[in-house]
């Protein structure tokens with residue numbers, strides 16, 4: 368799937384500022400919960416890869432509160448890369464690498480980003496197809512070093528059901544854009560993790576009805 372402009376607009380409302388940075392209200396709203404979640408995982412130092420970093424507002428906070436982790440921001444979209452550069456430029460964090468382009472749904476990226484201690488993915492799986500999700504989870508598994516942790520967070524169906532009016536409307540708007548998109552089922556995700564050698568350590572409820580899966584490479 369090409370990540371088109373319609374989907375960019377459906378997926379996350381963003382204010383574009385004149386230097387190219389994006390200010391995404393939803394990213395700001397959920398950043399505290401994401402930072403708190405990552406801080407409470409077992410990982411304290413090492414290498415951390417974020418897939419689909421978006422505006423870059425999460426990763427700047429993560430890199431400042433977790434200075435022993437070396438953070439690599441990535442995204443498939445050039446305008447996001449530019450925004451991440453802007454937010455990073457304000458902070459001069461030695462543990463935050465320059466962002467790089469990464470299409471997480473294309474096979475092979477794990478060979479370049481191998482031996483990660485942490486791979487973080489927030490709010491992407493509902494924007495890609497099931498086939499792409501399978502590739503992405505397999506690459507995450509291959510990108511983690513032994514015992515490495517992945518945190519995968521976003522909106523999911525629970526046992527095949529959408530759990531609120533907002534979720535029903537959002538899922539419907541996604542499948543109206545492209546029938547291959549939309550919320551994935553939590554049970555299917557758990558089966559996929561197990562198939563790809565990722566042990567589910569914990570499932571955590573997040574704000575806005577989101578779920579976070581905390582996984583460990585077997």
Ligand SMILES: C[S@@+](CC[C@H](N)C(=O)[O-])C[C@H]1O[C@@H](n2cnc3c(N)ncnc32)[C@H](O)[C@@H]1O
Nearest residue numbers: 378379394419420421443444470471472489490
């Ligand atoms: C809803 S935004 C989430 C951004 C950020 N993770 C957050 O939670 O604020 C989805 C992001 O996924 C990125 N994206 C879409 N398809 C992608 C792909 N195939 N590989 C990597 N990133 C992708 C988009 O460019 C966008 O930045």
